[in-house]
Amino acid sequence: MLCAVSSKKTLLELWADLKEASKAEFESEIKKAQAVVAEALDGDRGKPPSPRPCPAKRAPRDDRPVSRLLHHLTGTLGLSESEAARALRSALGEAGIDSAKIPSSERRSLTEWLEALLERVSGSVVMGAAQRIGRR
Numbered sequence: 001m002l003c004a005v006s007s008k009k010t011l012l013e014l015w016a017d018l019k020e021a022s023k024a025e026f027e028s029e030i031k032k033a034q035a036v037v038a039e040a041l042d043g044d045r046g047k048p049p050s051p052r053p054c055p056a057k058r059a060p061r062d063d064r065p066v067s068r069l070l071h072h073l074t075g076t077l078g079l080s081e082s083e084a085a086r087a088l089r090s091a092l093g094e095a096g097i098d099s100a101k102i103p104s105s106e107r108r109s110l111t112e113w114l115e116a117l118l119e120r121v122s123g124s125v126v127m128g129a130a131q132r133i134g135r136r
Helices: 008-020 023-045 065-076 081-094 110-120 123-135
Strands: none
């Protein structure tokens, strides 16, 4: 069982330590370790479980492509609206999308720009480009 969860180096170091200990010393250390583990387990029974951290932003309520893209770019990746538009424009260019198909993002909110973009470019292509931004 130890072989499955420990490295060879760790097992060899453990063996070297165990070779030097007498059987009585070894049994004494095992009893101490069992007592510490039992105490730790008993101490945790009276306590409520620790709260799990919540994600910074929850997934969008609606399942529209614009909402999912907006959530991914601003929520998951933490980009500002202008950074998100710039990064997505670049990723679409790298994916081979003609720049003439990509609308201008000037004087538009990111949501409006994404809606205009999705009228010209397939949603799966845009989402694929958005996901590649996170892997860079």
